[in-house]
Amino acid sequence: MPELPEVETTVRGLTPVLEGQRITRVQLRRPDLRRPFPDDLGQRLTGATVTGLSRRAKYGLIATDRGDTMIFHLGMSGRWRVDPAELLKHDHLILETPTQRLALNDARRFGSVDLVPTASLADFPAFKTLGPEPLGPGLTAGYLHTALAGRIASIKLMLLDQRIVAGLGNIYVCEALFLGGIAPKQAAGTLSRARLDRLVPAIRSVLLAAIEAGGSSLRDYVRPDGELGYFSKQFAVYGREGQPCGCGGAVARYAEGGRSTFWCPKCQR
DNA sequence: CCATTCGCCTGCGGGC
């Protein structure tokens, strides 16, 4: 499931393939993902040269010399494939450069592709309400204290809210709360300053470790089969219901709004 | 404003 670290490694993997390259052909193999592709996507991208790639929250950004930026979101099953030998069923968007071919594959089609003028990137609706980047200077215990004040929803749900912090998903919220020793059900507004002081570095540490693991498990961020952004990870609690925690207790799970939370009741209080 | 629920979509694994 692509969260911030997976998008980051995807962007790093795409950079050497796309940066400075001209897009010679754009092929849409279906009209939409979660939303329709922009009508003029092919027209505005074809012939343009990619000037740089970056990331905001869980969105990947591909800027061109035509003044446009393509914004992609991988949803839950999206991935870019580099120079695939053959196209697969869910390769929905194909970008060609003079030397390579990229396929955006997304089986469940929860992803999206948009094209916006780079100058008005800040006006992109999804960007307007995003909170600070968790790896940037904006995420501090003081910020969280203010942002969470009075909130009765659980800290688990608040950390999933992109308006509070941008880029976390279910996996890394579970992992960060475990590392911070914080019970996921605690009302967000009741976390002490000391707990927030533990939570912020826990979030950063979990994300940085995942990015590092992604980079090191991908040869130059691209596996020999051309897959980008997916790699095996070891989680402390996520997906480990019933298995032993390092403390000797067992990892527990509960569902809230149809979403699973994994945690260790002994370590997280 | 805040909290909660739902729909979107398809592959996969478990149960029968």
Added chain:
DNA sequence: TGCCCGCAGGCGAATG
């Protein structure tokens, strides 16, 4: 073996 069902997930819309 094959079919059905539930689950997984981010996000935006709708509802209370």
